[in-house]
Amino acid sequence: MPNIRVRPDTGKLFLDFRHGGKRYREQTSMEDTKENRKKLERLAARIQRDMQLGTFDPGAYFPKAGFSTRSAIASATSAPPSTTATFTAAAIPPTPLFADFAQQWQAENAVQWRRSYQRTVADIVSVHLLPHFGQQEVGSISREQILIFRSSLAKAPGRKKETLSPRRINAVMNILRGILFEASDRYQFTCPFYNIKPLKVAKSDVQPFTLDEVKALLAAVREDYRDYYTVRIFTGLRTGEIDGLKWKYVDFSRRLILIRETLVAGEEDETKTIESNRDVQMSQVVLEALQRQFARTGTLKNWVFCNRQGQPLDHNNVTKRVWYPLLRYLGSTPRRPYQTRHTAATLWLAAGENPEWIARQMGHTSTEMLFKVYSRYVPNLTRRDGSAFERLLITAMARVDVTQNLPAAAHGAQYD
Known part of the structure; x- marks a missing residue:
């Protein structure tokens, strides 16, 4: 219109x-x-x-x-x-084909992206954007075409033959938006990507393990992966952070794990954000687990957790062969391995740790995520759900005669 x-x-x-x-x-x-x-x-x-x-x-x-x-x-x-x-x-002045400009846009912006994100962008452009807009002049794309394209994404097959999720559709649309905004600024036309709001995305399902579940999990897991999951659960490291952990970043003397790199799709990369570049403190349980692991792989002087060939763990392989069979054996609700990170946050909160310290351990920019996502699990772990205040009132009010200051005639009187 x-x-x-x-x-x-x-x-x-x-x-x-x-x-x-x-x-x-x-x-x-x-x-x-x-x-x-x-x-x-x-x-x-x-x-x-x-x-x-x-x-x-x-x-x-x-x-x-x-x-x-x-x-x-x-x-x-x-x-x-x-x-x-x-x-x-x-x-409209002549503008380049979308395919040509998209390639140029990626080349100009690659310097500011992590390698994993470069692959993500390249995949979105080649799989979704080029088949739809590739041979069209970038300046001729209309808002109506964009909306039609978004509707087609909702019907496109995703993983396991399911349709694309709203989160994935928003990711595709964000790349299209970036390309069109840059093109409109460069070639002086009105960007057609206006008043197109992202799809609503359901909140991620946070299902942390209780402390009893953690104990059962570590008792039942394969011995060669027990220390891996011990470190993972009690540090809150992301999958790429623990899989990419090297011995040069483990400081036993100061009891610190230095998060400086990550492993994404089998390749070493920078950490997810600036805040992710952090020092994680070792608890005694984590210290002992890493000392045992050092006896296994420390002589290799590279990856902390690795396979028999000394190569970093294949996350998908570990998840399929170790993680999900373990949950089935325990009769536990199937949960992604990422829930170990949520577990660390809730256990720290339940223990009464300083929220700012927890945020630093997790690599968050602020405590907002803790109170927004995790704090709702704390009452179930600590009984800090109003019951303490209830006990205080019962104890205090039991010592007070509420009628002591009333006139004698008012004792037991009925109020209109």
Whole structure:
């Protein structure tokens, strides 16, 4: 639908839309008022209807010599005959093909992205964007096409033959948005990616293990993976952080784990964020687990947790062969290995640790995540759910005679 905009130099309203490979900026002499906007909205609705029917004729709406509201605006808005407007149409300047500009955009921005994100962007562009927009001029893409594309994503197959999730669709749309915004700024056209809000994404399911579940899990897990999961559960390290941990980042003397690298898709990479670059303190349980692990792999002087060939663990392989069979054996609810990170946060909170310290251990920028996501599990672990205050009131009020200050006649009296 045509957009109603305001010229910054004159304050006059104009219509901005595309049709037949041309961009139209139809200028008017109308002031930016609520009434005038409503008039142009009705005119824009008529134009949109004619476009959809294939009967739109720019000359009928916008004669080169100008027109009065008795022709276009008057018929659509019932504006007074004295209001006039003049219009001019401008063709869209040539712009590169979407495929060419997308490749250029990736090359220009790759320097600021982690390697794993570079792969993510390249995958989104090649799998989703190029088949749909690749051979189209980047400046000719319309908002309607973008919305149609988003609808098609909702029907596209994802993992395990399921459709793409709202989170994945938003990720694809964010890349498209970045490309179009850069192109519109560079080639001076109005970006069609406006008023397109991201899809609502359901909150991630946080299912931390209780301390009893942790004890059962560590007692039942394979001996060669017991220390791996001990460190993982009681430090809150991300999957890529523990899989990419090297012995040079384990400081036994200061009881610190230095998070400086991560492992993503089998490749070494930088940490997820600046805050992720942190020092994690070892508890006694973690210290002892790492000392036992050092006896196994310390002589290799590289990866802390590795396979028999000295190579880092394959996360997918460990998850399928060790993690899920372990949960099935225990009769536990199937949960992603990432829940070990949530478990560390809830156990720290339950123990009464300083939230700021916990945030630093987790690599969070602030304590907001703790209170927003994890704190709801604390009452179940510590009974800090109002029961302590209830006991305080019962104890205190039991020592108070609530009738001692009342007049004698009021004792036992009925109130109206």
